Amino acid sequence: MLTELTDEQLVELAVSEDREAFGEIVRRWERKIFALCFGMLGREDDARDAAQEAFIAAYRNLANFRGEARVSSWLHRIAVNQCLTIKRRAKTRSEEFLDDDDGSEERVFIAPLQNSPARKAEEFERLKLVRSAVGSLPTDLRQVIVMKEFEEMTFQEISDTLEIPLSTVKSRVYTALKQLRMKLERVPLEIA
Amino acid sequence: MLDKFHNSNSEHGLDLVAYIYGEMDETARARFESHLAGCDVCAVELGSYADARLGVIEWRRNDFEPLSTPAMIIPDSQPAATLVGGRPRRSWMAWIETVYALPGLARVGMGLAAAAILLGVFYFVFVPDNAPSSVENITGKTAAPAEQQKPVASPSSDQPDRVETAKKSEFEPGAVATSIHRTAVARSNAKAQTAALHQTPAIRNYRKIGPLEAVTPKTQPAPTLNTFEEEEDTTLRLSDLFSQVGPKKK
Numbered sequence: 213m214l215t216e217l218t219d220e221q222l223v224e225l226a227v228s229e230d231r232e233a234f235g236e237i238v239r240r241w242e243r244k245i246f247a248l249c250f251g252m253l254g255r256e257d258d259a260r261d262a263a264q265e266a267f268i269a270a271y272r273n274l275a276n277f278r279g280e281a282r283v284s285s286w287l288h289r290i291a292v293n294q295c296l297t298i299k300r301r302a303k304t305r306s307e308e309f310l311d312d313d314d315g316s317e318e319r320v321f322i323a324p325l326q327n328s329p330a331r332k333a334e335e336f337e338r339l340k341l342v343r344s345a346v347g348s349l350p351t352d353l354r355q356v357i358v359m360k361e362f363e364e365m366t367f368q369e370i371s372d373t374l375e376i377p378l379s380t381v382k383s384r385v386y387t388a389l390k391q392l393r394m395k396l397e398r399v400p401l402e403i404a
Numbered sequence: 405m406l407d408k409f410h411n412s413n414s415e416h417g418l419d420l421v422a423y424i425y426g427e428m429d430e431t432a433r434a435r436f437e438s439h440l441a442g443c444d445v446c447a448v449e450l451g452s453y454a455d456a457r458l459g460v461i462e463w464r465r466n467d468f469e470p471l472s473t474p475a476m477i478i479p480d481s482q483p484a485a486t487l488v489g490g491r492p493r494r495s496w497m498a499w500i501e502t503v504y505a506l507p508g509l510a511r512v513g514m515g516l517a518a519a520a521i522l523l524g525v526f527y528f529v530f531v532p533d534n535a536p537s538s539v540e541n542i543t544g545k546t547a548a549p550a551e552q553q554k555p556v557a558s559p560s561s562d563q564p565d566r567v568e569t570a571k572k573s574e575f576e577p578g579a580v581a582t583s584i585h586r587t588a589v590a591r592s593n594a595k596a597q598t599a600a601l602h603q604t605p606a607i608r609n610y611r612k613i614g615p616l617e618a619v620t621p622k623t624q625p626a627p628t629l630n631t632f633e634e635e636e637d638t639t640l641r642l643s644d645l646f647s648q649v650g651p652k653k654k
Contacts, residue, residue, distance in 0.1 A: 235478055243473045250468050260474040267476050339466055342459040360425065361460045362468060367427055379418060386417035389424075392456035 219283035227274050234274070237283065238267055244363045245291045251358030252295040254343045262298050266291040284373045292355055345395035353388040356381055420446070424454055588642060 214222065214236040225233035245266055250259035269290050277286060346354060359365050359373070367385070371378045422428040423436050440446050503514065 231478065238476050238478060242476050246471075246473055247468060250471070251464075256467075256471055263474065264476055267478070271478065335462075335466070338459065339463050342463045343467075346460060346463070357460065361457070362464055367422070367425070382418040382421050385425075386421045389421065389453045389456050392459070393452045396456055396459055397452075 220279060223274065223277055223283055226271075227277070234271055237270075237287075241284070241287055242267070244365075245287060247362035248288065248291050248355075248358055249295055251346065251362040252292065252354060253298060254347050258298050258302065262291065262294040265298075266294045269294065281375065282372060284369075285375055288355075288359075288373050292351070296351065341396060342392075345392050348395065349388055349391060353384055353391065356384045357388040357392075360385060416446075420450060420453065424450065424457060592642070 214225075214233060217225070217233075217236075219237060219240070222233045222237050226237065242263065246259060246263045249262040249266070250256065253259050253262060266287065270287060273290075277283075346357065349357065356370055356374075359370050360367075365373070367378055367381050370381045374381070419428070419432065419436055423433060428436065440450065503511065506514070
């Protein structure tokens with residue numbers, strides 16, 4: 213059955229106009245690609261559009277797929293390119309984007325009461341700050357942190373997907389965490 | 405001192421993230437934990453990185469995990485090359501079927517238009533060239549019957565108005581000699597005009613002759629060229645030409 217085939221075998225079938233084979237590829241990767249797009253863009257609607265356009269672009273370029281690369285690498289590369297395209301488009305339209313937040317807002321986090329409106333408001337602000345911090349990372353750092361946290365891939369899988377050394381993956385994650393820490397650094401209450 | 409050691413050691417950061425994400429083997433993890441027990445800097449750093457990571461996890465759990473995976477629309481079953489290449493070509497039968505699918509009035513109109521085009525093509529291809537043209541009827545000129553316009557001689561192809569038609573009177577005694585004489589004069593006129601166009605010094609002498617310049621194609625109506633006897637004979641004769649060009653007789 214199709215579920216027993218590898219991604220590369222499915223692509224070969226899809227190139228020979230087997231629609232079900234490409235459908236199996238979509239079923240395998242749609243959640244991860246959607247997660248990647250969500251982490252890269254920070255918005256649900258943009259992530260949906262990017263994931264959809266990524267699969268359409270993959271289908272249209274099936275004939276150009278060379279077996280040298282992994283299907284996962286190929287799909288991730290297409291999805292990241294779609295995310296960057298959508299992000300550029302959004303910036304052109306001058307829409308409010310997660311990058312537009314300059315992080316100048318107050319960064320004080322007060323221990324809230326459970327399930328209180330203040331608690332929810334603080335959660336909302338904290339998530340907004342996290343989105344802004346992740347969105348302001350360089351693309352290569354953001355990609356590895358999103359693949360790690362949203363797609364829940366191991367370092368080795370990220371290394372295989374991006375076709376970069378394992379140590380490079382760890383180094384990028386380390387750098388990304390360091391930058392996130394700086395952006396999310398708490399400001400002492402007495403100073404605020 | 406410990407900070408400098410940690411920052412200069414590239415393995416430290418890699419071990420730290422491997423430990424945070426739980427991707428360290430048992431031996432390496434035990435060694436790293438023993439180091440953490442005595443290193444406050446590493447402990448603080450680990451705590452801050454873990455906090456940053458928890459923020460991302462919280463974001464994922466609150467915003468992403470409740471979302472359902474969107475239904476991806478797989479392109480139609482057409483192959484990729486067709487989707488990229490554009491519309492497929494239609495066959496003739498498809499066009500004919502399209503025409504038959506039109507409303508009745510549109511079909512009648514298209515049929516009449518096609519018939520008009522065919523009639524026009526038939527007219528221009530099969531109607532003979534010597535048929536009376538509508539241009540002659542508009543200008544009021546009546547074309548002479550074909551049997552009355554038998555061309556006898558054509559002095560030159562660029563002077564169609566000089567076509568002489570034979571009449572019964574020209575077959576009388578002496579008429580043939582007169583016709584030959586006139587033909588020779590017409591040829592000499594044509595040569596003189598051609599030479600004048602080239603403007604060679606020798607030809608300029610011929611331009612001094614008055615009757616040669618007076619003869620122009622526009623002055624002689626084509627249908628009435630056969631009335632030489634009624635007009636004043638102003639043409640140049642060979643004898644006149646020889647009397648001016650050749651040696652003078654004493």
